Amino acid sequence: MSDFFDQVYQVARKVPPGRVTSYGAIASYLGSPGAARMVGWAMNKSGSQEEFVPAHRVVNRNGLLTGKFHFDTPKTMEELLENEGIEVVEGQIQNFEKKFWDPSAELDLEL
DNA sequence: TAGCTGACGCCCT
């Protein structure tokens, strides 16, 4: 089971509330810097997972909510983030640099 | 079965 996808889900679940990470960061953490696309694709499949996956805490390296349209409504992602104390304007996370949570740095490759 | 696409990222022109 523990495939690229599962790894992504596990890391995504480890993202603390009020923090966000990027697809590339997760991909790099898993050992495939160029597989950022897979992370996004995994998020899409996250709905099939029995365990909830905070896909709203995963954005692109630009801090932009690129996948907000994949939620029930385009506003869902923004609301979830703002609900955690993250300021979002026009799908863009404010102070993204400060909210950014790097698994490679925080988890220190424990996985 | 083989090919295309996909919620990204970085390099090159």
Place this chain on the structure above:
DNA sequence: CAGGGCGCCAGCT
């Protein structure tokens, strides 16, 4: 400074 193209791995048609 801006735009376009290639690379990544796996799932879906």
